[in-house]
Amino acid sequence: MHELSITQSIVAICEENAGGLAVKSVTLEIGKLSAVMPDAVRFCFDVCSAGTVVEGARLSIIETPGRAVCEACGAEFAIAAFFGKCECGSRSLRIVSGEEMKVRELEV
Amino acid sequence: MCTTCGCGETDQIMVTDPKTGDQRMMSHDEAHAHGHDHHHGEDTHSHEHGHSHDIRPTAETHGRTIELEKEILGKNQLIAERNRGWLAGRGILALNLVSSPGSGKTSLLERTIADMRTEFEIGVIEGDQETVHDAERIRATGCRAVQINTGTGCHLEAEMLERALGSLDPPSGSLLFIENVGNLVCPALFDLGEAAKVAILSVTEGEDKPLKYPHMFRASRLMLLNKIDLLPYVKFDLSRSIAYAREVNPAIEVLQVSATTGEGMPLWYDWLRQARRQLRHSTAAG
Numbered sequence: 001m002h003e004l005s006i007t008q009s010i011v012a013i014c015e016e017n018a019g020g021l022a023v024k025s026v027t028l029e030i031g032k033l034s035a036v037m038p039d040a041v042r043f044c045f046d047v048c049s050a051g052t053v054v055e056g057a058r059l060s061i062i063e064t065p066g067r068a069v070c071e072a073c074g075a076e077f078a079i080a081a082f083f084g085k086c087e088c089g090s091r092s093l094r095i096v097s098g099e100e101m102k103v104r105e106l107e108v
Numbered sequence: 109m110c111t112t113c114g115c116g117e118t119d120q121i122m123v124t125d126p127k128t129g130d131q132r133m134m135s136h137d138e139a140h141a142h143g144h145d146h147h148h149g150e151d152t153h154s155h156e157h158g159h160s161h162d163i164r165p166t167a168e169t170h171g172r173t174i175e176l177e178k179e180i181l182g183k184n185q186l187i188a189e190r191n192r193g194w195l196a197g198r199g200i201l202a203l204n205l206v207s208s209p210g211s212g213k214t215s216l217l218e219r220t221i222a223d224m225r226t227e228f229e230i231g232v233i234e235g236d237q238e239t240v241h242d243a244e245r246i247r248a249t250g251c252r253a254v255q256i257n258t259g260t261g262c263h264l265e266a267e268m269l270e271r272a273l274g275s276l277d278p279p280s281g282s283l284l285f286i287e288n289v290g291n292l293v294c295p296a297l298f299d300l301g302e303a304a305k306v307a308i309l310s311v312t313e314g315e316d317k318p319l320k321y322p323h324m325f326r327a328s329r330l331m332l333l334n335k336i337d338l339l340p341y342v343k344f345d346l347s348r349s350i351a352y353a354r355e356v357n358p359a360i361e362v363l364q365v366s367a368t369t370g371e372g373m374p375l376w377y378d379w380l381r382q383a384r385r386q387l388r389h390s391t392a393a394g
Binding site for chain 2: 002005006009010012013017018024025028035036081082083091092101102103104105106107108
């Protein structure tokens with residue numbers, strides 16, 4: 001349940017940046033390869049935000065798909081897991097997106 | 109999302125019949141009974157606001173958007189980097205040992221301490237949800253140990269290491285083992301400030317664990333295959349296990365050891381010596 005402590009961090013970041021105003025909405029970016037489950041964060045969000053300026057805020061989560069570049073041939077392609085094989089046969093892949101874990105913006 | 113088992117909502121659970129290749133999405137209630145409601149999708153999620161907007165004259169009618177682009181784990185990362193600097197400045201090699209419960213981490217440490225104590229000063233930070241059993245086992249070897257109990261927490265975080273370093277106060281040039289909570293999922297996400305993560309996989313587990321828990325094996329520099337003395341008695345395909353680990357992490361180093369018989373342990377000790385030389389070199393260069 002690392003999502004619990006991750007959501008606590010999300011709420012803390014919102015509180016630090018809301019300037020004491022009630023937060024209406026929070027937008028997160030969570031990559032599909034990040035090992036963080038958006039549904040788990042949604043579940044924890046209500047619990048973690050209770051009693052803070054974030055309580056009642058609408059939570060939007062942008063799920064960034066995984067993409068990798070093959071270090072051998074340079075091809076870029078979509079991936080569902082962060083390991084796999086390029087069409088050229090190489091397994092040496094560099095993840096270029098899908099690992100994001102960010103608070104993108106707040107609306108107060 | 110279920111707080112008890114950590115599983116996802118219904119749309120995340122896929123049931124695959126390995127014999128037929130059939131796949132179907134599983135309804136969550138089929139998996140286990142739940143005592144709570146599961147409607148957290150944005151479409152169905154309506155919240156009552158606990159405040160009235162017109163009593164805040166400073167807020168604009170349509171709200172103000174604050175762009176943040178803040179890393180969610182940024183604070184943990186910051187503390188981890190501080191820990192890393194603190195450790196490097198003292199020439200302390202810190203290794204974060206990660207595995208499932210029961211892989212033999214504590215036994216491996218006991219053996220390592222017994223064999224290496226004349227060569228290195230060794231300190232241990234033990235992470236478990238409950239009990240001080242492991243720290244007591246380490247202390248019985250005569251080595252300094254601190255226990256962190258995470259309570260319901262399933263992993264160590266950089267701040268916990270920072271506090272533990274304060275109470276352990278490891279001497280300069282020493283070797284520090286951080287035994288993380290037995291869990292192959294969560295500890296992969298939290299940098300503590302260690303020089304490297306070492307994943308321990310025992311041959312009594314499934315050889316496909318690197319594929320099942322790829323984040324952990326990807327984050328580790330070394331995989332120790334432990335309990336190899338039991339290979340004649342278990343169905344564990346050693347070469348396949350190594351191939352799986354390299355699939356998720358082509359650069360991972362692998363050593364085969366038995367903490368019980370001592371087989372392969374000298375290779376691990378050489379690895380430790382080498383890692384310490386590298387640390388000294390990088391500290392001197394930096």
